[in-house]
Amino acid sequence: MRVLMWINSGSEIPGGHRVQLQQTARALRALGVEVDEHDGPFLPDGDWDIVHGFQLSAGEVAQARQQGFPVAMSTIYVGLAYGTAAGGGGPTLRDGAGRTYRGMRYLRASLRGREPLTRLATLEMEDQLDRMRAWSMADVLLPNAEGEARHIRDDLGVLTQTSIVPNAIDARLFAPGFDRPRLAGTVLSVGRIEPHKGQLAVIEALRGLPDVTLTIVGPTHPHHREYANLCRTAATDNVTLLSGVEHNELPDLYARHHTHVLASWYETTGLVSLEAAASGCTIVTTDRGHAREYLGDDARYCDPADPATIRQTTLAALGDSASASLRDRVTSQFTWEDTARATLAAYERVVALRGPRTSAAAD
Known part of the structure; x- marks a missing residue:
């Protein structure tokens, strides 16, 4: 072949x-x-x-x-609901995500005038x-x-x-960290820095928690440098931002943190959630998309539009123990x-x- x-x-x-x-x-x-x-x-x-x-x-x-x-x-x-409002029936979580995202894009375009608004609608179609x-x-x-x-x-x-x-993940790379001891209150969020991934909402959600530290890891999306600057400005003393991390350095980071948070607006899966689960983190992920097909009831699900639910689910996950059954499922099937x-x-x-x-x- x-x-x-x-x-x-x-x-x-x-x-x-x-x-x-x-x-x-x-x-x-x-x-x-x-x-x-x-x-x-x-x-x-x-x-x-x-x-x-x-x-x-x-x-x-x-x-x-x-x-x-x-x-x-x-x-x-x-x-489709991520980019356009779905019609018919009552609103769903998926519809809400789409309307919020699309509404922000169209509001910005409308403030610039009719021509940018028309151009956006045409490009979307x-x-x-x-x-x-x-x-x-x-x-x-x-x-x-x-x-x-x-x-x-x-x-x-x-x-x-x-x-x-x-x-999928490289199980041989991530699974060895599962049993490593880790400090209480340590939260990690791995992902490209951009509005879609929701790092700013995570920073806001965990602000003012003296016993919680947050480490955000990922390269800045080349089209969203302003968003990365907003994250840096919002970061308080309990937040560390790391950008230049190679993939083979991630296992050690996962193994040193108790909980991994991915508060994206949508994830078909979330590779980092699979990596973190295999590495022994407890998991918080978005309720938008298809992560539940992989993680089932062994993860907690947050609303990326609501920092309060990100805070609640993260604090709950910090009290959980890592799921060996999820580790086994990820490393045997994914x-x-x-x-x-x-x-x-x-x-x-x-x-x-x-x-x-x-x-x-x-x-």
């Missing part, structure tokens, strides 16, 4: 999408798959059995299809239509959760076959080896159904 893993949009932004691509590629190579990785807007020259796209546009998917390559797409879809076209042209979609697959179908009407591929096997099975089904490659480039 020969595979091209291709990312374009967002390739310059650090985060879970990059980790997912790189770690899946590494684990596939261990299974004997030949994997090439590519960043950029144009399909490179080469001969593969399948192209695996991450955040590709419809035009980029079309390039692969025109060359006769079947296409698998990792969706990393946060749900174009982005959504492009995603629908790209995923409809693909041969298989690889969401990370059943809920994600359902939202792709229900929100967008995309009926492309799906194959659930779990998000490893990159599991991800690679599920990914390879999806590739093989698509290639078998498509048959020999036929295109002008293949002649």
